[in-house]
Amino acid sequence: MEKELKELLGIISGGETLNTEFKQKFSEFEKIAKEFIAFANTKGGKVIFGVRDNGKICGVHSEKEIEELTKKTVSEYIEPVIDFSFEYHEYQGKEIVVVNIPESQYKPHRIQDYKEELLVSEAQVYIRVNDKSVPASKEMIRILRVRSEEKPLYKYQVGKEEKRVFEFLEEFETINVKELSEAANISKRRASRTLVKMVRAGLLIIHTKENGEEFFTYSGEV
Numbered sequence: 073m074e075k076e077l078k079e080l081l082g083i084i085s086g087g088e089t090l091n092t093e094f095k096q097k098f099s100e101f102e103k104i105a106k107e108f109i110a111f112a113n114t115k116g117g118k119v120i121f122g123v124r125d126n127g128k129i130c131g132v133h134s135e136k137e138i139e140e141l142t143k144k145t146v147s148e149y150i151e152p153v154i155d156f157s158f159e160y161h162e163y164q165g166k167e168i169v170v171v172n173i174p175e176s177q178y179k180p181h182r183i184q185d186y187k188e189e190l191l192v193s194e195a196q197v198y199i200r201v202n203d204k205s206v207p208a209s210k211e212m213i214r215i216l217r218v219r220s221e222e223k224p225l226y227k228y229q230v231g232k233e234e235k236r237v238f239e240f241l242e243e244f245e246t247i248n249v250k251e252l253s254e255a256a257n258i259s260k261r262r263a264s265r266t267l268v269k270m271v272r273a274g275l276l277i278i279h280t281k282e283n284g285e286e287f288f289t290y291s292g293e294v
Contacts, residue, residue: 077161080170084120084127088203091117096124097132098141102183105149108173109181110198110205112154113216116175117200122168131166138169151184180208180216190217199280206284211249214268215278228273233258233266246287
């Protein structure tokens with residue numbers, strides 16, 4: 073057995089993970105685009121066609137069809153366009169197609185909406201959490217964008233909202249936008265901006281649950 077195939081079978085036996093998604097076949101364009109986007113916006117990964125959710129290899133009907141549909145998905149359903157590459161394997165007479173998606177330098181990627189600029193309140197952005205692709209919150213979208221643009225924070229100072237965050241974390245260990253809004257008696261929009269800035273400043277870490285909800289904790293540098 074060739075080395076590359078042996079490595080792939082090892083990945084498949086490990087099940088779906090942060091970096092691995094199984095697809096029995098190519099389904100709807102937007103559903104596949106969601107998986108590609110999530111990997112590009114997170115740590116990269118593999119979408120393996122010809123494998124059922126339970127890890128059973130069923131093979132694809134046509135390698136060429138998977139290749140053509142993937143290229144159409146990337147060029148027409150994702151903004152900005154992501155990088156990708158193909159691997160082709162045969163196992164017990166069944167064809168497997170692997171689409172490799174590297175982590176992108178141009179986050180956040182989104183479902184194509186034909187807008188000139190990304191609109192945080194409307195964009196369909198996805199990230200990878202454990203073995204699922206989930207919608208990114210407004211806060212995560214903003215963080216992905218500023219990290220990609222490498223925008224530094226100038227003259228950042230800890231104000232009363234930030235101090236309220238620290239007080240809340242001392243008591244409860246985690247905080248979200250709604251909790252900060254209520255604790256500091258400020259709008260959710262302002263609470264969101266405060267938490268995003270604190271992540272950018274290295275004071276907090278943002279976490280995403282499998283249902284897409286976000287919460288924040290100390291970064292360990294405070």
